[in-house]
Structure formats: C-alpha cells, structure tokens
Amino acid sequence: xxxxxxxxxxxxxxxxxxxxxxxxxxxxxxxxxxxxxxxxxxxxxxxxxxxxxxxxxxxxxxxxxxxxxxxxxxxxxxxxxxxxxxxxxxxxxxxxxxxxxxxxxxxxxxxxxxxxxxxxxxxxxxxxxxxxxxxxxxxxxxxxxx
Numbered sequence: 001x002x003x004x005x006x007x008x009x010x011x012x013x014x015x016x017x018x019x020x021x022x023x024x025x026x027x028x029x030x031x032x033x034x035x036x037x038x039x040x041x042x043x044x045x046x047x048x049x050x051x052x053x054x055x056x057x058x059x060x061x062x063x064x065x066x067x068x069x070x071x072x073x074x075x076x077x078x079x080x081x082x083x084x085x086x087x088x089x090x091x092x093x094x095x096x097x098x099x100x101x102x103x104x105x106x107x108x109x110x111x112x113x114x115x116x117x118x119x120x121x122x123x124x125x126x127x128x129x130x131x132x133x134x135x136x137x138x139x140x141x142x143x144x145x146x
Contacts, residue, residue, distance in 0.1 A: 010089055
C-alpha cells in the first residue's frame with residue numbers, strides 16, 4: 001500500500017509528514033508569545049476555541065528562527081492526543097510512494113535535523129526528508145503548559 005506525505009519547505013529544504021498526521025493547513029496567523037517556553041515555541045493561536053501551541057519548525061531543527069510573514073503557513077498536526085502547529089515556509093504537494101522506497105536517515109552527527117528524521121525518499125529528482133512526528137513532539141510535557 002502506498003504511503004502519502006504532505007510536502008513542505010523550511011529553509012529551502014523539502015520535508016514531508018504522513019498525511020494521516022495532518023489535521024489541517026492554515027494560513028499564517030500571528031501567535032501570542034509565551035514566557036518560559038523553549039526557544040522554538042513561537043507561541044499559541046486560537047484554533048476554534050482551543051489553544052494551539054505553535055512550533056517554529058526551523059528553530060526546532062536547529063536553524064535560525066523564522067521571521068514569519070503572510071506567505072508562511074501553519075500545518076496543524078496530531079500525534080496521539082498531542083495537537084500542535086508547525087510554522088513552515090510553504091506547503092508544496094501530496095506525494096505517494098511505496099513503503100520500501102523510504103531509505104533510513106544517515107547516522108546522526110552534529111546535524112540536529114537527522115535526529116528528527118524517519119527517513120528519506122526521492123521524488124521527481126528531489127530528496128524529501130520525512131519527519132518523525134513522535135520524535136519532533138518528544139517535549140510533550142513542556143508544551144502541555146502552553
């Protein structure tokens with residue numbers, strides 16, 4: 001059975017997340033900043049009456065913080081009971097590929113991005129870094145306060 005990903009860009013790199021983990025894709029909405037949260041937590045937004053923590057994905061991956069504009073998007077993800085938004089530069093496409101096309105990520109070195117990858121897949125001559133949402137959300141206890 002083929003696997004489907006939503007692909008998106010952050011810092012010029014192509015990433016993917018399993019479509020089943022995506023609740024919705026929202027246009028950029030300014031966030032309310034919170035004190036005492038990790039540097040990569042941009043803040044919170046109101047999602048139909050629910051407080052949604054929003055993570056700056058670039059900062060979470062160890063890159064410079066995003067200077068968000070109206071051109072950015074927020075991908076609302078769900079992993080178990082944890083719902084949060086991810087700030088991305090742009091959303092690209094839905095891509096399908098067979099499970100056996102997913103290659104393991106390289107061994108972690110000094111690059112913090114590798115630690116968050118489930119694997120890599122090639123599509124239309126581009127490499128898609130498939131994010132592991134559980135690893136990305138490993139700080140669940142910290143964000144529950146948000």
